[in-house]
Amino acid sequence: MAARNTQQTDADDWRQIVTSLYPDALTRTYCVPPVQFNRVPYLRGTVPGTGLSVHLLQPHASTRLLHTALSTKPEGWTLPQHMWTEEPGPHLPPVAMQDCDLQDDFAQNHVMLNLQELGDSRHEAMFILSQLQFGSYLNEPAYAAAAERLPRPKDLPQDRQGDFDFLLIHRQHGILVGELKSVGKNSNAANETDDDVIAEKVKKAVKQLDKSERVVRHLVSDMGPGMTVKKTLFLPYVSSAQLERVLDNDEQLEQAVCQSLGAANAAEAVQLCCCSDQLSQPASYWHVTPAVLSQLSTWWQHRMSCTVDARLTDQHYLDIVARFVGPATTVSVPCYNGVRVEVRTAGQAVAELGRRLALLVLTLQQLDLMNRDPPLVYITGAPGTGKTVVLVLQGVRWLRQGHDVHVISTLYTTRAVSTSIKQQLEMSLSAGPTPLTPGSVSYHLYDIFNREGDVDQAVTDLVASVKNGQLHVLIDEVSFDSRLRYGPRHTRLVTRLAQQVPHLYLWCAGVHNTKIPPALQTQVFTVPLRSAPAVLREIQPAIHSVPVHDYSDSGVPAPGDGLSVIRLSHHGNAHTGRWPLDCAQCGQDIAAELRRLGVGWSVANSPSRLSYRDVFVLTRSRDLHDDVTDETGRVTSPASGVVQGLKDAGVPVSVLGDQDWLHNRARWEGAVQDVAVAATDTVTVAEHGYVTGLERRVVAVLQGRDQEDDDRGRTDEVTDLGDRLDAVSRCTTQLITVRTPPVTTTPPSLTTTTTPATTTTPRHNLIQQPLPPPSPPRPLPPPPATTTTTTAKRRGGRKCVLS
Template sequence: MFVVSELNFKDYLNEPFYAKHTGKLPKPANLPKELRHHGKQGDFDILVINRQRGILIGEMKSVGKTKANREDTDVVKVIDKAVKQLDKYEVHAKHMVSDIAPSPTVRKTLFLPYVSHTQLRRILDDENNSKLQQVVCQSLGAANTAEAVQLCCCSDQLSQPASYWHVTPAVLSQLSTWWQHRMACTEDTRLTDQLYLDIVARFVGPATTVSIPVPCHKKDRVEMRTAGQAVAELGRRLTFLVLTLQQLDLMNRDPPRAFITGAPGTGKTVVLVLQGSRWLRQGHDVHVLSTVYDTRAISTSIKQQLEMSLSASPTPSLTPGSVSYHRYDFYNREEDVEQAVTDLVACVKNGHLHVLVDEAFFDSSVDRYKNGPRHVQLVTRLAQQVPHLYLWCAGVHNSYKPPALQTEVFTVPLRSAPVVLREIRPVIDRYDNVDDYSDSGVPAPGDGLSVIRLSHHGNDHTDGCTVDCAQCGQDIAAVLRRLGVGSSIANSPSRLSYRDVFVLTRSTDLHDDVTNEAGKVTSPASGVVQGLKDAGVPVSVLGGQDFPHNWARWEGAVQDVAVAATDTVTVAVYHFMSGLERRVVAVLQGSRGKRDDDAGRTDERIDAIDRLNAVSRCTTQLIMVSTPPALTTTTSTPPSQTTTTTTCNQLV
């Protein structure tokens, strides 16, 4: 059985997210006309839904707790009021399940924890209370006073008030006797398993959410009843601004030039934004640089955050600076370094220049990393030509630390729940140029929900990569439905929107439908994209095929994702999402592009790259989609201890 206390009528089926499913169900607000005199407001003190016996409504009265209200006259007044309330609540309870056939049995009782059976019997037998006796017997369905008393739960069946937690065998026996009297010994054969579940779903399910008033808070506490609500709430708490002592110390020291390095999610970008906001409030112009295409999204996000910080809290006593956004391509065009230096030197005011660069990369040990030495050249040239250069950079890799910058290493994880971090930490050891997380620091607001693991194997799954599999897209969509993603409530803190979701792959073959000038599809979308669409999930795709062929479309899509402007699930090559985060992230493991950019890398190394760059985008709910080890040579990191392996059918 389910026992519910203090269920207010206004909370019954009150969740807007389920309105389309509950709109036609009977509720207190739509009582039939002949019953409206009972009123629409009230609450069930105690509501018991029992599989064998049906529904029990109980009204709790604490009369007799103090010396001032132990007189029989006080008890009479309270019982008279309680019976009237019981009758009203019975009407509402029967109305709430009136569409269910056959309707379950509804019984009533009084809970009088400070009144004994003896006192209650004496009160009802008093000839002065004959009207009360009649009302009580009629309400409880009792033939006489003795039976009515047995149907009430009094102090005789309960533990002593001074030690209410101490339930003795004698108390259990008395309580069992009362239960048998009140609920009758025969089973309610009309209440089938399915009807029982239907009733429980209404009164206890996610469509009925209870809020609890908290005196010290402006808002009530709202219970979490679904996995999606838990993900949304934990994700909301993880976005709270938290600074470590080291970060506060860096902000207080305020060095003119700094390089902040550390593993993903250690607060590097947060500090860049705070420093940029400080410069703006001091009246300085701030220049945000995107030096490679991988940093377009996070640089756009930083620009937006800086502009929002000014509009949210203006500085009337001082004219603030402005934000400028510069885009370059150090990886493909060496001449862009000279162009960046020229552009920035032209922006110097009174010898001062303020620059922010996120996802900076200074490694020059590998020939293919052409942007490494080019970042070094940018910093060196600016330091030589600008008298008062204020340049703060941030990046994950620390193999080379430019001497022109003061290096700070952040190690305290602040972005992701511990369950997500356990998927990342084992692979950091494989990187010589990435600092590991520290075990001390700020406690997480929750461990997080179990990792959901989907298998790219079985009926309807396409051979080859997960990115080409429509069934994998539909499996991901099933998980999103289970989490309640796609609420119609705009920006609801307790609901997950489509914009809260990333589906990430390393495959550069990812693309949406490719059309010609006439609008005809010449190349259908990648399988996973099509699977999500077929399941009714709105998607935005940031793939590798638009990247070289349609710059304007790609840049527009990046800007949209960076500011989460459109309520869609973003399906993207994870390199383009560097620095961003989402509450729910699905990672397509082992998806390789057609380009031979994995030459010389082991499958274990590829798995490590996936986890460092894709898994780290997740704050709360991680979904891993992979091919079973028996069907591939991939050697993956052992899953964390909190793991859920599931299929689409199980989730639905």
């Protein structure tokens, strides 16, 4: 009796932990882990000219990237405080990476996304477990005593080793074991694969399925007789017709498949398998259309809904889930350095995927550029292609060579990213091996948008800074586009420096690819490195609308596809104001999503956590502000609605907007410094122009317009594309959009899923006619008359303003 009571206590505790991790366990679908983490092996290497040890992605016929695994600051920082806070550790043995590894990861992600969409669309209560090792079941040392009383895989000597490709635990239908085979992924255009190859893979899959069934039945054998356990094959690149043909031609294989799946004949067996007919297209695997969901539902009805396990009560279901994903079972994901990383919840997945995306990454092209080391370089490319990273690495090399490095901020909108570059240079220099005579970092602030004379002043200052006949300069977020007020001014700055300083070393970067001065050698970066594919798919529709190079296929999978975009609506009785910025309820809705992700929570023994500093809330409106107070501290203008809503929900907030720029310059400068290095653990609410070049793991983008948009007659489509390019691109991992539902049919927007062309490199060109050229933004109104000349500067423009 004592043992039974102890066992019941363990079950109660595990069930309570599971319901705290998955509060909607009885009503919705959860994937565990929530994201497919791809295997990316590393080797050791060095960044040229720095003498610093890094990890490099193992060269492979299918890859064209070198990943440098450099540490980021702990406690959830998105931006590296400096690039090498930790040594990479001991040399790692080379990890063999075959084409089949890449195919299997891709197929696993493909099927998991489809199953998640199926569960969500049907409102199914189930857990989708993927790649769970038998040995991970009830193997946590802290729960060893409790595990000893329960059936485990080690009790089955013949079956103790292995894994479940997919294990679906359903509230009504019991357990479904799924075996995945990626055969056919590299077939020809007609999607034909040699039948013998398919037959061999299916034969192997059946044996693995039967083994997995034996293990599952053993693991739940103490929970009552007759637990419903079904099996299926996932063949995402083999059609149903192909599979049926293979079975018809191999009588022995047909018998084995029918017996394993409980089918009467080959045709029925095929209906119980999930083939390419039921899944989204590989070239757009994330785009699960209603037609695909209909086919998936048909398969699901054939495989599962014919039987409802009436013995499965809520408690019984949660007890099964608690054993497979509760605290006693290890839920880990692969990691390049062999360290076990546990990821159970969506928040942990965002944190871990964000950490991997924040690792410094170099492509072979970037490494070649640094090896060649040309003196005058303009790096251009879409957001998140590593432009700023290469600038920083080049600056570190110059410093270690003993040269002074001058970091230039040419616009008020580049203050934050320029501050970040300066910070990384200084801390990277102090963290690494100290050269005998290191250089120093100088930081120069100008505003060539509002003061044309700052071009001449910058040239004068920099020429005066020439040392030993040389000058080393870094400028980020540059544009030479003549349609922008500051475009020709950037051109004049670079041209005059090149003329007056014979030994000038100037590396600059920006997104625009037009009107580049001939003095600069242009380098185009096209491989996306900083954002998960789920975020990139939201950015890409804007790429073709402006003079920006499109993304290209990297030839290697991203660390993970990313979580689905969270789409909130500014609509309903509790919502107020024309736009989300003015709505306190929208702020509370964002706060609720942050709570769901566990932002700000302390997770014991888990490095995968999200801090408030990992979050941006971005708007295009210049009306954003916190409480405005007079000299007595009395609030004269309450904070914007979304800011107040976040505060009311207990979220610590920092605001970076135009009002402080106009009325409290000291506070504005302090906020810029803070956001640049994420010094304070707060959510930053900002106009997106002020955080150009910075990134966060979680970004909420608020739809909106200001008076300038109305005055210039900008359509919602144009403002939407601007938000994609300037705000969505600040996100690495989890995107949240908050939009007002359209009254009438509108062009594709952030709420619309777009079907891309079926190519190996996804391209989302939603704009068939080119948009008008970008125009300079309206300067801010002058500050109060009491403001000094120093503080009367008007701020610079956004990175890209579409007319």
